[in-house]
Amino acid sequence: MMLFNELRKHGKLAAKRHPMYDKNRFGKYLMIAMSIFWAGYLVFFGMTFAFALDTESMEPYHLLNSGLIFVLAIDFIMRFPFQKTPTQEVKPYLLLPVKRNKIIDFLLIRSGLDTFNLFWLFLFVPFAIITLPKYFGIMGVVSYSIGIWLLMVFNNYWFLLCRTLISERIWWIILPVVVYGGIAAAIFIPKESLLGDFFVNLGEGYIEGNLLFFGGTLLAILVMWVINRKIMSALAYSELNKTEDTKVKHLSEYKFLDKYGEVGEYMRLELKLLLRNKACKHGLRMVLLVTVGFSLVLSFSDIYDGVFMTNFIAIYNFAIFGLLFLSTVMSYEGNYIDGLMSRKESILSLLRAKYYLYSIGILIPLVLMIPAIVMGKIAILMAVSWAIFSIGFIYFALFQLVVYNTKTVSLNAKIGVRQNSGTGLQNLVSFATLGLPILLYFVLKSIFNETVSLYILLVIGIGFIATSRIWITNVYNRFMKRRYKNMEGFRDSRE
Structure with a gap:
């Protein structure tokens, strides 16, 4: 914990001492203003969905949970322009008696705790406050919000994996295309979508505080964590040693x-x-x-x-x-x-x-x-x-x-x-x-x-x-x- 706190302090000091710190302030304030604007939009949509999805055939939270996969897909796409892969100046720490994996762990923890992962709660929390207390009380709202946050953390590590691989080889774009193409096929081709039913049950499990669903989500996050850890460690080592600098495949003088x-x-x-x-x-x-x-x-x-x-x-x-x-x-x-x-x-x-x-x-x-x-x-x-x-x-x-x-x-x-x-x-x-x-x-x-x-x-x-x-x-x-x-x-x- 002391190491992680020290690395966090180093990151803040590096940002403040960077020659572009003062010039980046305007961009930072602009992004804060835009975030507040879109947060207000999500709150509005959350309240609107709570009343618009209130039908006699299904509860509003069942209908919204059946579309969770679409929210995750939109979240994945939104991260490309707004979220970078977590990086740190690893090279100076390699000269110290600090394990490289511990630095990578810090980067992954920082990415998982990023406030971007809380952004969708502006949609789901107002929706939950309106629709859930009459059946599940305030604890249903809290457990549902925690479950949605864990899903976004999982999506964060899934995005990080894809973004890191695509940054190295553009052909890795096939991975998210195949995954989301398969999801679309599973939703639209069968008459009854098992995937939609799965997310309905997952959302209801979060609402009820079912430990099985929370444990499964945490296990999925852990798997993504391990995969990202291994890939980031290998790529950092390869880049720091400049293993590709001398490989010129084609030479043209134009x-x-x-x-x-x-x-x-x-x-x-x-x-x-x-x-x-x-x-x-x-x-x-x-x-x-x-x-x-x-x-x-x-x-x-x-x-x-x-x-x-x-x-x-x-x-x-x-x-x-x-x-x-x-x-x-x-x-x-x-x-x-x-x-x-x-x-x-x-x-x-x-x-x-x-x-x-x-x-x-x-x-x-x-x-x-x-x-x-x-x-x-x-x-x-x-x-x-x-x-x-x-x-x-x-x-x-x-x-x-x-x-x-x-x-x-x-x-x-x-x-x-x-x-x-x-x-x-x-x-x-x-x-x-x-x-x-x-x-x-x-x-x-x-x-x-x-x-x-x-x-x-x-x-x-x-x-x-x-x-x-x-x-x-x-x-x-x-x-x-x-x-x-x-x-x-x-x-x-x-x-």
Whole structure:
């Protein structure tokens, strides 16, 4: 216990002493505000379900418990953008007489006790307070809440297992796909779902305080704990010893870029950055996976046929590549910023190369949207307008972060490096680049018709593309005025 308390204190001190601590405060307060907002929504839904599910055939808690698997699936998906794998700076502790497994145990305990696992109680506790006391008293509410919390802890470790494996090999995405595909088949194919009956009985067991159901849940958590412990320990050891650093499977010099001079040279550097480093390759795979998934759902499903969701998916598909890599623009280069600064105007050429390369990359989601266009889900004008608007306005907004990003992002480390959220400015710009275009579109649509609105977005995008050399040069000049401050931040935040 003393060791765990000491590690917890070290984690807090490391966060406070990090050079990005003050800049992360805005993002922290923004996330707190959003959490309060969604907590209020869940309380509202919990109270609504308590009255809406009150039928003569079944009790409300039976109906809600039959859908617990859907809540767990939604919780699993929600964790991807909001919850990182628990990490700690393991390397310094390996020089001390401390067992690696004890550090891993601390990480797992911290993950299990994370407040994120309590979030769904804002839905279930109000529901339980309204529906359970008349049959089971206040103890039924308490035991039911504890059971739901244990389910979320189990889901936390299940998510952690999948996220860790997917971070190492993208093909592990097959694991959750097979599991949830099997669950969907078990629910929708048979006339009577045994899985739904199982969760009805599980929820009722929690309400009644049945030790068998609580013991089974604790056993499942323990199994997930052991599996995560072994995998995290093995991956931490592999990463700290850099066992994969020398394995280059393919070597390409991208000779076709030679004719573009210095800008072509930096385009080559950017391609090597994206395709040869573990963290960047993982990001590319996740972007491709999300883009393909959303494009398929938009093309062959009716889920997102509404005007808002169709436009949101379109803009998200085109913007996600830039959001992932341009929101941290220059942060990867922070690992070798001193070499870049040794040549006159090399940063200007690098910025132009980034803009050209990521602009060409917009062709990938555009091609993936072709099935949706063929199926009549979106018009060609909509796809082209959002693509051009993304290259123009959204990339313009993201490139402003060149001036203000001062945190180095590791190119390869995943397990042995502390993961930090983006700065407040990064979070604000990221939210704005998704929210403002949709808001602008609906404002224009309220004034004009849809066709005119899309043409206006197209013209705005073309205007920013046509003036890209001007505003990129402006970004470069502003960066150079504060280059020493930025370089100091990059050096201080290197692992």
